[in-house]
Each structure stands twice: as structure tokens, then as C-alpha cells.
Amino acid sequence: MLLKLQQxxxxxxxxxxxxxxxxxxxxxxxxxMGDKRAARISYSDGWLEIMVPLPEHxxxxxxxxxxxxxxxxxxxxxxxxxxxxxxxxxxxxxxxEPDTSFYIQNQAAVIGKNRIDLNVDPPPDxxxxxxxxxxTRFNNYEILGVPELWRxxxxxxxxxxxxxxxxIKSQSSPNFPNIPIIELVNEYVQQCLTIGRSQAMRNFRSWxxxxx
Numbered sequence: 001m002l003l004k005l006q007q008x009x010x011x012x013x014x015x016x017x018x019x020x021x022x023x024x025x026x027x028x029x030x031x032x033m034g035d036k037r038a039a040r041i042s043y044s045d046g047w048l049e050i051m052v053p054l055p056e057h058x059x060x061x062x063x064x065x066x067x068x069x070x071x072x073x074x075x076x077x078x079x080x081x082x083x084x085x086x087x088x089x090x091x092x093x094x095x096x097e098p099d100t101s102f103y104i105q106n107q108a109a110v111i112g113k114n115r116i117d118l119n120v121d122p123p124p125d126x127x128x129x130x131x132x133x134x135x136t137r138f139n140n141y142e143i144l145g146v147p148e149l150w151r152x153x154x155x156x157x158x159x160x161x162x163x164x165x166x167x168i169k170s171q172s173s174p175n176f177p178n179i180p181i182i183e184l185v186n187e188y189v190q191q192c193l194t195i196g197r198s199q200a201m202r203n204f205r206s207w208x209x210x211x212x
Contacts, residue, residue: 010039013054021048023090030086040084042137043095049137053099053130060130060152061099063192066201067185068102068126071176074208080107082116082124087144089118096140098127104175118144126150126175138167148175156186179212 010016021029026043033039038058040051065081072079080103088095101124103110109122116124127141128150141149142165149160149167159182160167161174173181184207191200 010050010052012038012052015049015051018048018050020046022046023093026088026095040097040099041086041095042097042140043088043093044137044140044143045093060189061128063189063197064128064130064150064152064185065100067188067204068100068128070201070205070208071179071212072102072104074212075176077104078107079104080110082110085116087116087118087123087127087140087146089144091119092143094140094143096137096144098124098141099130100128102126102175123147126173128152142167148173152185152189157182157189 021043026048029048030041033041038052040053042049042051061084065083069079069081082101082103084097084099085101086095086097087101103122104125106122106125110116113121123144123146126148127146129152131151131153138149138160142162145162147162149162150173151158151160159170159173161170171182173179184204188200188204191203
């Protein structure tokens with residue numbers, strides 16, 4: 001018996017794992033799911049996981065995206081934001097969707113592009129995962145060659161840098177040298193929860209203006 005994708009319901013905060021999914025089936029599923037969807041996918045060698053984040057997950061990812069944009073704008077660094085775009089490489093049989101992502105060093109290579117194909121395009125310089133309801137797929141990002149990965153958990157922000165094909169934890173970000181990213185992000189994410197996002201972002205902009 002074959003089921004249509006729309007017959008499958010994954011509730012927020014839950015995941016569904018499918019095996020023996022071919023690359024063409026993955027492409028068909030992504031096309032059927034469309035771009036305007038809450039679900040996130042990760043794919044590795046025939047295994048497809050479909051995840052639906054909780055509402056608080058979506059709020060946190062927007063906060064992270066805004067914090068990074070504020071810093072980049074202040075430093076007058078050119079960048080291309082790609083949000084939760086699907087990062088995929090057919091040759092490597094890998095695909096993953098970060099919560100948000102940025103091209104910084106390689107921004108010129110993706111100007112004008114709406115979709116990313118890692119068969120020909122470089123990976124984003126920074127990918128961010130809010131790891132509240134799902135487990136960050138380190139292997140996907142390692143194989144796809146994403147040089148810097150941020151993971152935010154209930155314990156705070158962690159930075160991972162790709163070295164010799166594996167991630168190692170770091171206390172600093174090469175994309176933002178001489179900036180205490182971990183301390184800054186943790187502080188202002190907490191402010192968003194206590195005094196509200198608008199005031200927290202005003203405070204963050206003020207800190208950036210006064211210290212950078």
C-alpha cells in the first residue's frame with residue numbers, strides 16, 4: 001500500500017524516519033512539501049528524517065538570524081542570508097536544512113541565487129541549529145563541508161569548527177574574530193525571554209555601536 005505525503009502527519013516536536021529513500025524520491029518529496037513549510041529534513045545515504053519544530057524553536061531561530069545580521073551590518077561585511085534552505089549534494093548523498101545560514105566569505109558566489117546545489121556551489125560559511133526539539137546532524141554538515149556550525153541548546157551556544165573533516169568545539173568564531181560571540185548571544189537570547197525581543201535587540205544594537 002502506498003501513502004501520499006499529505007496523509008502523513010508529524011506533530012510539532014516529533015520526527016519521522018524513513019529508510020531506503022532514493023535521491024529521486026528525496027527530490028520528489030522536497031518538491032511536494034514545497035518551500036513554505038514548517039517541517040525540516042535531513043538525509044543521509046537513503047535515510048530521511050522529517051522533523052517539525054515547536055513554536056519556541058522558530059522564535060529562537062529568528063532571534064539568532066537577527067543577531068548575526070546586526071553584527072554583519074555594523075561591521076559592514078557583505079553577506080547573503082539563506083535561512084533554512086536545503087543544503088544538498090547528490091554525489092555525497094547528503095542533505096540537511098539548518099535553522100538559518102549565512103554566506104559571508106563566499107557571499108559573492110551565491111549572489112542572485114534562490115537555491116543552493118552543493119554539487120557546484122560552496123557550502124554556507126555559517127550554519128545555525130537551534131537544538132531544542134531535534135538533534136543536530138553533525139555528520140551531514142561535516143560531509144557537506146560547512147566550515148562553522150553554531151548549536152544552541154538549553155545550556156547555551158556552542159561553536160563548532162570543521163578541521164580535517166570533523167568538528168571541534170571552539171570558544172570563538174572565525175567569522176567574528178575578537179568578538180565574544182558565545183557570551184553575547186547567550187546574554188541577549190536571555191534578554192529576549194525576560195524583557196522582550198524588541199528591547200533586547202535595541203540593547204544589542206547599543207552594545208554593538210559602543211563596542212565595535
